[in-house]
Amino acid sequence: MTDSLPKDVAFVNPRAEHDFKGRTCSIVGVGSYVPERRLTNADLEEMVETSDEWITTRTGIKERRIASDDQFTSDLATEAARKAMSKAGVTGGDIDLVIVATITPDMPFPSTACLVQHNIGAVNAAAFDLEAACSGFIYALEIAQQFIMSRTYNTVLVIGAEKLSSIIDWKDRNTCVLFGDGAGAAILQNREQSHGLLTACMGADGGKAGLLSMPGGGSRCPASSDSLDNRLHYLRMDGKETYKSAVTAMHRAALKALERCQLNITQIKCIIPHQANLRIISAVGDRLGAKKEQVYINVDKFGNTSAASVAIALDQAVENGVIERGDLILMVVFGAGLTWGAAVIEW
Numbered sequence: 001m002t003d004s005l006p007k008d009v010a011f012v013n014p015r016a017e018h019d020f021k022g023r024t025c026s027i028v029g030v031g032s033y034v035p036e037r038r039l040t041n042a043d044l045e046e047m048v049e050t051s052d053e054w055i056t057t058r059t060g061i062k063e064r065r066i067a068s069d070d071q072f073t074s075d076l077a078t079e080a081a082r083k084a085m086s087k088a089g090v091t092g093g094d095i096d097l098v099i100v101a102t103i104t105p106d107m108p109f110p111s112t113a114c115l116v117q118h119n120i121g122a123v124n125a126a127a128f129d130l131e132a133a134c135s136g137f138i139y140a141l142e143i144a145q146q147f148i149m150s151r152t153y154n155t156v157l158v159i160g161a162e163k164l165s166s167i168i169d170w171k172d173r174n175t176c177v178l179f180g181d182g183a184g185a186a187i188l189q190n191r192e193q194s195h196g197l198l199t200a201c202m203g204a205d206g207g208k209a210g211l212l213s214m215p216g217g218g219s220r221c222p223a224s225s226d227s228l229d230n231r232l233h234y235l236r237m238d239g240k241e242t243y244k245s246a247v248t249a250m251h252r253a254a255l256k257a258l259e260r261c262q263l264n265i266t267q268i269k270c271i272i273p274h275q276a277n278l279r280i281i282s283a284v285g286d287r288l289g290a291k292k293e294q295v296y297i298n299v300d301k302f303g304n305t306s307a308a309s310v311a312i313a314l315d316q317a318v319e320n321g322v323i324e325r326g327d328l329i330l331m332v333v334f335g336a337g338l339t340w341g342a343a344v345i346e347w
């Protein structure tokens with residue numbers, strides 16, 4: 001990071017300049033969708049032994065959205081995608097690739113991305129799912145950027161979507177208060193302009209896979225009456241260790257992304273962290289030396305929506321006028337895997 005560079009140098013993506021000969025990857029439209037049903041802390045008090053006071057002080061969450069029984073991840077993703085496409089002025093036929101980041105696909109296969117591709121009429125697009133838990137949207141942005149910069153594709157639809165309510169153990173107060181459902185989407189395109197995705201970086205540590213997982217339903221532990229009896233098809237988490245790893249990894253990822261763009265935190269208009277928990281968000285902001293007003297927060301309204309989290313927050317920040325054309329945005333994420341990542345965008 002440096003303050004000493006001339007302004008015009010500091011705002012250029014070094015990779016676009018040197019490796020990709022001026023091609024830029026712009027986010028030309030964003031959209032999000034959350035289900036209508038609100039589950040408040042008061043509702044949860046009726047379901048498990050908890051309290052609004054405990055949830056609010058430990059997490060900052062007041063309510064979260066829950067999809068209806070006949071609403072699946074592909075439906076949430078499709079709604080968000082349609083909004084992003086409309087804002088970008090893009091039709092289904094314009095899209096070359098659909099990536100859906102999710103840990104709650106409609107089913108193990110076919111991919112949720114294929115279902116969305118059909119729903120939006122993206123008949124010319126390839127489609128696949130990406131699984132990097134709560135880091136999925138940043139992983140997907142980085143992949144989309146690579147396809148665009150390498151001239152493979154011109155228009156990529158990236159979606160983070162989750163129906164986490166389908167894998168929550170509603171009898172486990174340690175986890176059921178934390179999560180919600182929703183989706184966010186972005187259209188990325190090559191555009192002859194300077195602004196766009198300046199950098200995205202990703203990281204992982206499979207040595208800590210056990211901190212946050214859903215043990216059942218895969219090849220290691222296929223569905224059986226035993227796996228059901230042992231509640232293995234629900235999300236499990238070691239909250240304290242997850243918390244520590246999240247703060248460290250998000251701080252490092254944010255610094256790495258800023259350094260790649262030769263920016264410092266004072267130049268960032270808006271930091272959009274993964275909305276897992278207000279205490280994690282505050283700790284990361286403090287370590288980065290950010291001012292409170294730089295950090296975008298909506299965890300109070302939606303809880304942790306995993307891969308959808310930063311995508312929903314980005315859309316809302318744009319809608320609410322928090323982000324304006326030309327602003328620099330830092331997105332930073334962390335999730336199961338462990339995985340983490342960060343991205344810098346010039347809006």
Ligand code: ACO
Nearest residue numbers: 050051054058134173174177239240242243276277335336
């Ligand atoms: N209501 C009331 N009491 C509760 C609840 C609840 N919902 N949940 C746990 N408790 C109790 C525990 O049982 C424990 O009681 P005990 O001392 O009698 O055993 C007590 O509260 C303290 O539990 P801790 O786990 O020590 O509480 P902590 O202060 O660590 O907060 C929390 C728990 C909020 C989960 C915290 O560890 C945390 O934020 N972890 C990170 C979780 C997270 O954000 N994960 C997602 C990030 S990655 C991703 O998004 C995929």
